[in-house]
Amino acid sequence: QKEVEQNSGPLSVPEGAIASLNCTYSDRGSQSFFWYRQYSGKSPELIMSIYSNGDKEDGRFTAQLNKASQYVSLLIRDSQPSDSATYLCAVNPLSGTYKYIFGTGTRLKVLA
């Protein structure tokens, strides 16, 4: 069983809409969660991290964590064509191990 699951997409949203990306994980002991954005042919870059239940907002991005249900989500408000990329969910499955496990990524397409 894959430890971190994401829908591969593509998820298509019109410009200006809210894009909602989801990720589930299998290890209940997981402590820290990350969203990376990866443009085609480029390296991943961190856009959000979250460590406790609830919402965390940073500009147009909101990360949501629900440890009881073992899911983490990323909302992108006012989506722009430049947001079109693959979004990778990463989990540190056990506190202190720093052995990050990545999901397969969700490809987002924002239509102008």
Next chain:
Amino acid sequence: DADVTQTPRNRITKTGKRIMLECSQTKGHDRMYWYRQDPGLGLRLIYYSFDVKDINKGEISDGYSVSRQAQAKFSLSLESAIPNQTALYFCATGSAGGNTGELFFGEGSRLTVL
């Protein structure tokens, strides 16, 4: 200059050849990682190291070996390359301090094994 540098950026080789991918970083981080990325499979962890004397296998270490020559350098070797090792390889670093947990990635090394 990039904080995490990978060489070579692109390499085409033949089955059975020995290949080394090198990674160096100027971020002063203790933790270094090697991942490979394949279409539809995401990033998979090959090896990781928390300091020069600490090397750990990831989920797909078979066919690979690593060397942590210094805090700033972490090399990945394919002793006898095979076609299914064709992939995009990323080196990443992370700091042992603080709670950010962020990984910083190199630009990637695209390896093709014929």
